[in-house]
Amino acid sequence: MEQTVLEARGLTMRYHKTLALDGLDLALPQGKIVGLLGPNGSGKTTLMKLTAGLLTPTGGEIQVCGQKISPVTKALVSYLPDKSYFSSKQKISQLLDTFQDFYPDFDRERAENMLGALNISLDARLGSLSKGNQEKVQLVVVMSRRARLYLLDEPIGGVDPAARDYILNTIITNYDPQATVVISTHLIGDVERVLDEFVFINQGKVLRQGAADQVREETGKSLDELFREVFKCLPNC
Amino acid sequence: MNWKFTGDRPVYQQIMETLRGAVLKGELPPGGKVPSVRDLAAQAQVNPNTMQRALTELEREGLLVGGGTSGRTVTREQKVLEAMREETLRALARECAEKFMVFGVTPTQAAGLLLALDEVKEES
Known part of the structure; x- marks a missing residue:
């Protein structure tokens, strides 16, 4: 049976005078890799933070695997923020210790194997690594949890094309039919091959949602082209 | 296998074409084992669900068997393999003809050009 992993109804988030999410409705099934696509300031990061339980919505509802946001859902969600929250002075082995302490679903062996394949020493301090390697380490620890919902906020933002391939490969090879992976990005061309579904989000609302191959079949356009077309005619972006 | 994708057509269809090509070229010989969905998805750098869909479709066509x-x-x-070969070559011819049509060259004229290529090869 297909289960809904993430469901939002009328989700609203206001930061002082700024309306980041404006009554957003969304449902995501399990077993999918979903692209959360939208221009800057469209509400992608806010939606992820609300889902991860880092923020409380101003209005509306959000559920993960049928449950309201709580410590129970936090245990089901693995979140990669757009900014690093790890200390650069920390050794990688300490980072793994922290994850092991916090998350019972953390597969340390898997993380160590992936880091080994990258030739990243567990004794290295995070701050001593290149930006690309720092991003890879963070992705490795986040993907080494056996979560039901992975939220990856701009995972391929600042890295070179080879590192991008590595990151996408990590996402594909860690794929689990029980889990759903949400990737937010505006580098659509780079991720579109790995997406099952896409969600276009703008000004705090879902503009369009669908299956990636269906768009190509029906319109003969890539998601990248569709994105440019849909967002071209909108004001304020 | 040579995995290349364009953005304007469904990925699963492009995977099907690549796999058919691999069978025709002998990279995947008749009776040979097909790598797992996971391995193929990693090789092609595509979503495993999409790879699964392509393999299921090829199973329906009869090109792949098993799946357990x-x-x-x-x-x-042999019948299925022949039919697949025929269909692939026909599709290639259609695609080729369409490209010639853009420049107002008819299939007959195009055939002449193809024959000329053959002569060049024999000379060299």
């Missing part, structure tokens, strides 16, 4: 725990193999049915 023992994995899939390429069919040994």
